[in-house]
Amino acid sequence: MTEDLSFRQDELPEDKSLVIVDDDKAFLLRLGRAMESRGFEVRMASSVVEGIELMRQKPPAFAVVDMRLDDGNGLDVIAELGRLRPEARAIVLTGYGNFATAVTAVKLGAVDYLAKPADADEVTDALLAPANSKAPPPENPMSADRVRWEHIQRVYELCNRNVSETARRLNMHRRTLQRILAKRAPK
Numbered sequence: 672m673t674e675d676l677s678f679r680q681d682e683l684p685e686d687k688s689l690v691i692v693d694d695d696k697a698f699l700l701r702l703g704r705a706m707e708s709r710g711f712e713v714r715m716a717s718s719v720v721e722g723i724e725l726m727r728q729k730p731p732a733f734a735v736v737d738m739r740l741d742d743g744n745g746l747d748v749i750a751e752l753g754r755l756r757p758e759a760r761a762i763v764l765t766g767y768g769n770f771a772t773a774v775t776a777v778k779l780g781a782v783d784y785l786a787k788p789a790d791a792d793e794v795t796d797a798l799l800a801p802a803n804s805k806a807p808p809p810e811n812p813m814s815a816d817r818v819r820w821e822h823i824q825r826v827y828e829l830c831n832r833n834v835s836e837t838a839r840r841l842n843m844h845r846r847t848l849q850r851i852l853a854k855r856a857p858k
C-alpha cells in the first residue's frame with residue numbers, strides 16, 4: 672500500500688467520516704492507517720454485523736466494503752448505508768470481480784467497484800471522484816498469473832487452509848495445488 676500523499680488535504684469534503692469493512696485484518700489495518708494519513712476519520716469493522724452496527728451508530732460520508740466477508744455479503748452493508756445515508760459514497764472491494772456483482776453493488780448505491788488488492792491511492796481516487804466520472808484504466812493491471820494466484824489463495828483461505836478441500840473446489844489435483852501454494856506470488 673503506497674503512502675504517497677498524491678492529493679491535497681483541502682480536497683476532502685467537510686465530513687471525512689469513513690467506515691472500512693474487510694475480514695482480512697492485516698489489509699484492514701493497512702488501509703485504515705493509509706486513509707487516516709490522507710485525512711479521513713476512519714472506523715473499521717471485520718464483519719457484516721460489525722459493519723452494519725457502525726453504519727447505524729453514525730452513518731459515514733464514505734465507506735469501503737469487501738464483497739465477501741466471513742459472516743456474509745458486504746452488499747448488505749452497502750444496502751444499509753444507502754438506507755441510512757443515501758448521499759454517502761461507497762466502494763466495493765473484491766477478489767471475485769464479476770459483472771453481476773458489480774451491477775448489484777452499483778444498484779445498491781456503490782459508486783465504484785475495485786479489484787483487490789487495491790491500494791490507498793486507488794481507493795481515495797474512487798471515493799473522491801466527481802459524480803458520473805469514468806475511471807481510468809489501470810496503469811499496471813495484474814498479470815493473469817497473479818489473478819490466478821490471488822484466486823487460489825482466496826479459495827484456500829475460505830477452505831480454512833485445507834489443501835484437499837481447496838483442490839476439490841478448484842477442480843485441481845492436490846499435489847498441483849501444493850506446488851502452487853509453496854511458490855511466491857507472481858508479479
